[in-house]
Amino acid sequence: MSRTRPNLGVICVGLLLLTSAVARAGKAPVPSEYQVKAAYIFNFARFVEWPAGSFEPGTPITLCLLGDDPFGADLEQTIGHKMVGGREFIVRRSSRLQELTGCHILFIGSSEKGRLSQILPSLGVARVLTVSETEEFVERGGMINFSLEESRVRLEINVDAAERAGLQISSKLLKVARVVRSAK
Amino acid sequence: MMLTSSGALVLAGAGFATYEIVLFREGMIRELSVEAEIIGRNSTAALTYGDRSSANEALAALRAEPHIVSACIYSPDGRVFARYGKISGFPHPTPGDTHTFGRDHLVLFRQILLDGEKIGTIYIRSDLTELASRLNRYALLALAVLLVSLFVAFLLSSILQKVISEPVLHLAETARRVSAEKNYSVRAVQHGKDEIAVLIDGFNEMLDQIQARDAELTHRTAELEGANKELAAFSYSVSHDLRAPLQSIDGFSQALAEDCADKIDALGLDYITRVRAATRRMAELIDDLLTLSHVSRGERKNEQVDLSALAREIVAGLRQRDPGRDVSFVVAPGASAKGDSRLLRVVLENLLANAWKFTAKHAGARIEFGFFTREGKRAFFVKDDGAGFDMAYAGKLFGPFQRLHSMTEFEGSGIGLATVQRIIHRHGGEVWAEGEVEQGATISFTL
Numbered sequence: 001m002s003r004t005r006p007n008l009g010v011i012c013v014g015l016l017l018l019t020s021a022v023a024r025a026g027k028a029p030v031p032s033e034y035q036v037k038a039a040y041i042f043n044f045a046r047f048v049e050w051p052a053g054s055f056e057p058g059t060p061i062t063l064c065l066l067g068d069d070p071f072g073a074d075l076e077q078t079i080g081h082k083m084v085g086g087r088e089f090i091v092r093r094s095s096r097l098q099e100l101t102g103c104h105i106l107f108i109g110s111s112e113k114g115r116l117s118q119i120l121p122s123l124g125v126a127r128v129l130t131v132s133e134t135e136e137f138v139e140r141g142g143m144i145n146f147s148l149e150e151s152r153v154r155l156e157i158n159v160d161a162a163e164r165a166g167l168q169i170s171s172k173l174l175k176v177a178r179v180v181r182s183a184k
Numbered sequence: 185m186m187l188t189s190s191g192a193l194v195l196a197g198a199g200f201a202t203y204e205i206v207l208f209r210e211g212m213i214r215e216l217s218v219e220a221e222i223i224g225r226n227s228t229a230a231l232t233y234g235d236r237s238s239a240n241e242a243l244a245a246l247r248a249e250p251h252i253v254s255a256c257i258y259s260p261d262g263r264v265f266a267r268y269g270k271i272s273g274f275p276h277p278t279p280g281d282t283h284t285f286g287r288d289h290l291v292l293f294r295q296i297l298l299d300g301e302k303i304g305t306i307y308i309r310s311d312l313t314e315l316a317s318r319l320n321r322y323a324l325l326a327l328a329v330l331l332v333s334l335f336v337a338f339l340l341s342s343i344l345q346k347v348i349s350e351p352v353l354h355l356a357e358t359a360r361r362v363s364a365e366k367n368y369s370v371r372a373v374q375h376g377k378d379e380i381a382v383l384i385d386g387f388n389e390m391l392d393q394i395q396a397r398d399a400e401l402t403h404r405t406a407e408l409e410g411a412n413k414e415l416a417a418f419s420y421s422v423s424h425d426l427r428a429p430l431q432s433i434d435g436f437s438q439a440l441a442e443d444c445a446d447k448i449d450a451l452g453l454d455y456i457t458r459v460r461a462a463t464r465r466m467a468e469l470i471d472d473l474l475t476l477s478h479v480s481r482g483e484r485k486n487e488q489v490d491l492s493a494l495a496r497e498i499v500a501g502l503r504q505r506d507p508g509r510d511v512s513f514v515v516a517p518g519a520s521a522k523g524d525s526r527l528l529r530v531v532l533e534n535l536l537a538n539a540w541k542f543t544a545k546h547a548g549a550r551i552e553f554g555f556f557t558r559e560g561k562r563a564f565f566v567k568d569d570g571a572g573f574d575m576a577y578a579g580k581l582f583g584p585f586q587r588l589h590s591m592t593e594f595e596g597s598g599i600g601l602a603t604v605q606r607i608i609h610r611h612g613g614e615v616w617a618e619g620e621v622e623q624g625a626t627i628s629f630t631l
Contacts, residue, residue, distance in 0.1 A: 043232045046299055084299060155233065172228055176235035 034071045036153050037146055038078035041105065041131060044144065045084040047173035050104060051166040054127050055087070064100040065093040066119070067109030070133075097122065108132040108142070116140055127166050138180045143167070156180055189337045190330065197326035204322060208315055209290075213283050216292045216308050219246065224296035224306045227257055231265065231296065231304045239266030251310045253289065257296070258305040265304065277305040288312055351380045355387060368395035423474040430470065434463040472599040476584070479527060479606050489528050491519040491564060495553040498529075498536050510547050511540070516554035519564060521631045527607045534600040535566040535627050542625070543570030561630050569624035573617075581617050604629070 031039075045061055055061075061084060065071070079089050094100050097119060106128045112119060113134045120141045123130065130143045137145035138158035143165070145156040155177035162169050223242050230238035239257050243266055246252045254269025258277045267274070278293045289311055296304040358372040368391060372384045437460045441453060448456070492515055499513045521528070536551065543549030552567040573581070580586045584602035601617075604627070608615040611631045619625030 040233060046232070047229055152234070170229065172226060172230070173233075175226075175241075176229050176233045176238045 032074065033148075033153065034074045035078050037133070038071055038075045040146070040153065040155070041107065042079050042082065042084070042089065044105065044129060044131070044173070045087075045089075047170040048129055048162075049168035049170070050127055051168075054104065058087075060088045060090045061105070062103050063089050063091050063105045063107070064103035065091065065107045065109065066097060066100060066112060067095055068111040069093055070109060103128050105129045105131060108134070108137075110134050116142070123165075125165055129162070129165075129167055139182075141182060143169075144177075154178065158182055186334065186337060186341070190334060193330050193333055197330065201319070201322050201326065205315070205319065208318055209285065212290055212310065212315070213292070216252075216283070216290065216310055217281075217294060219249065219252075220292055220294040220306045220308050223255075224257075224294060224304070227266070227296060227306070228298045228303060231257065231259065232298065236266055240268065242266070243268035246308070249310070251314050253309045253311050255306070255308040258307065260302060260304060262305075269309070271309070274307060277307060285312075347376075348380065351376075351384065355384060359387070362391065362394075368398050419473055419476065420478075423470045426470050427467070430463055430467055434460060434467070437463065469599070472603065475530060476599055476603045476606065479530070479603060479610065485524040485526070486522055487525060489521055489523055489525045491521060491528065491532065491555075492517050492553075494525075494529055494532050495519070495536065498533050499551075502536060502540050506540070509540075509544070509549075511543065511549045511551060514550070514552040514554070516552075519553070519555045521562065521564070523611045523631055524607075527610070531604050531607050531629070532566070534604050538600060538627075539566055539568035539570065539625075541570075542572075543568050545571060558628075558630070563628050563630045565626050565628040567624065567626040572619040572621050572623045572625050574621050575619060578617055578619075582615070601627075 041063065063075075063079075065075075069075075075091060079091075081088060083089075092100060092103070100106065104127075106123075108116070108119060108130060110133055116134065116137070117140065120130065130137075131145070132142050133146040134142070135147075138156045138161070141158065141161050143158050143162045147154045147156055155173075156179075157169060157174060157177040158180050159169060159174065160182040223245060226242045226245075227239045229235070230242060243255050243257065246255050246268055252269070254267070254271040254274070256267040256269075256274045257265045258274075259265045262277055264274050275291075281294050283290065283292045289309055292308045292310075294306050294308075295302050296306055355372050358370060362368060362370050371388050371391060374381060374384055374388075437456050440448070441456045441460075445453070495515045499515065503509075503511075532553075536553070539551045543551065550569050553565070554567075555562055555564045557563070582601045582605040585598040586602075587598040605615050608629045608631070613629055613631040615627065615629035617625060617627045
């Protein structure tokens with residue numbers, strides 16, 4: 001089968017993983033970029049291990065959005081009530097980092113690009129998986145970044161950053177990403 | 185022996201081979217399943233994040249297995265996501281975990297699960313060359329084992345042959361010789377000290393006994409023959425010697441009656457008549473004895489004799505002698521047998537004369553000569569409806585000088601039936617009598 005390059009046509013492969021399990025009349029035939037990214041974020045939880053004690057038994061996975069929310073309703077729609085490891089997701093949004101506590105995954109919107117140098121260090125060694133879609137996010141210490149390559153959503157991962165935060169990223173995920181090592 | 189052991193070995197070999205194949209196939213399925221599982225797990229992220237090249241790489245690990253012809257990973261919608269191998273076409277994936285054996289391949293489908301959710305299917309296709317090569321090796325091994333075993337069996341059987349079969353065969357051959365040549369001096373050669381030796385000893389002992397008996401038998405037979413000859417000679421000479429004086433008595437009595445008739449009174453003549461009657465009777469007796477001895481002595485010719493014709497002749501003779509009697513004779517035609525015509529004539533003469541004699545007491549007598557089949561053999565009979573006899577005395581009937589009727593009822597020497605019996609026996613036949621008092625008698629014989 002030769003590689004075709006329709007508008008995000010290839011991405012539906014990944015998205016159908018989720019939408020096929022959700023009984024919905026009239027599934028979205030061609031997922032949008034943010035539906036794909038939402039699915040990807042959801043699946044990070046399957047390939048990342050948080051250190052012991054990060055979760056109380058039965059507590060959900062907290063996904064926080066910092067800054068402008070590019071997902072909108074797509075996020076809740078895509079994730080719905082699906083679970084990872086028996087845990088549901090709850091989503092919190094804010095434009096101020098201080099309000100976002102107890103996050104397991106933190107998505108930093110591109111609107112915060114200028115403040116990255118403050119945001120990232122202030123997280124310190126908190127056990128938070130930082131995700132963004134900003135250029136040079138991982139080079140500057142972020143953990144996972146979305147980049148668009150030929151209409152495909154690609155991943156960039158900074159393993160060291162994750163390790164410092166005590167997070168274990170599965171090699172399977174690393175294989176599908178461009179791995180970057182920190183300058184520090 | 186070789187055939188049975190070969191057959192058994194082949195069967196055993198086939199059994200083991202089949203077991204091996206079954207085990208190997210199961211092993212193949214297991215191995216392939218494990219490989220599918222591993223690669224599936226490794227490809228979860230690739231599938232989740234749509235990274236084809238990563239999935240291709242994961243499948244490429246199958247290169248380590250030269251028997252795997254092709255493999256692919258399907259996304260949940262059944263489309264091929266990543267592939268490996270030379271074959272370009274992939275079948276539609278099955279919903280569950282399946283495996284299928286084809287003529288020359290094994291195909292496996294396994295679901296790829298992430299956190300309990302099916303995110304794809306992996307397909308692996310392996311050829312069966314390893315199975316085939318295993319079978320070949322097995323077949324070669326089995327053949328080698330078969331040949332070696334056969335060789336060993338052959339050696340063993342050759343050895344056993346010497347120890348067991350040969351003595352037994354020799355014994356069988358000896359037995360055959362003894363029967364064929366009637367040579368009882370042959371003995372089986374002894375051999376070793378085992379059970380076969382015991383058998384051979386027993387056999388030889390048996391031959392010893394047979395030989396002894398045989399010698400005794402020959403001796404006895406010779407004795408008996410001698411005795412018989414003597415007896416025959418004796419009776420011959422006696423009867424001959426007895427005749428002469430008898431002739432004298434009869435002759436002189438007659439002379440006395442004729443020449444001195446005027447000197448002897450009626451009483452005297454009466455006495456002389458009686459004397460002559462008595463001598464006549466004695467002469468008859470001596471004649472019968474002579475016949476008896478002839479029968480024992482002479483040769484026995486073997487020719488086809490027409491008994492019907494003979495019977496008719498004898499009957500004619502009887503009628504001639506006693507024309508006044510009203511007797512109906514029935515002679516069955518076509519009665520013929522092989523034997524001595526002279527002796528057989530004597531038999532019929534005696535039997536028919538007896539029948540004639542014993543029916544003299546009542547008019548309208550019927551005498552019959554015929555034949556029938558008894559136990560597949562031809563039997564002849566002379567039947568009359570005369571005085572008959574009590575079956576209780578049937579045994580005495582054929583004894584010489586045995587008479588079941590007193591002289592006043594029927595005259596006779598009592599030798600007739602004895603003679604008949606002797607002749608019949610000389611012809612190798614049997615003779616027997618059936619009868620009822622006053623109802624008649626039937627004497628039957630075979631030859």
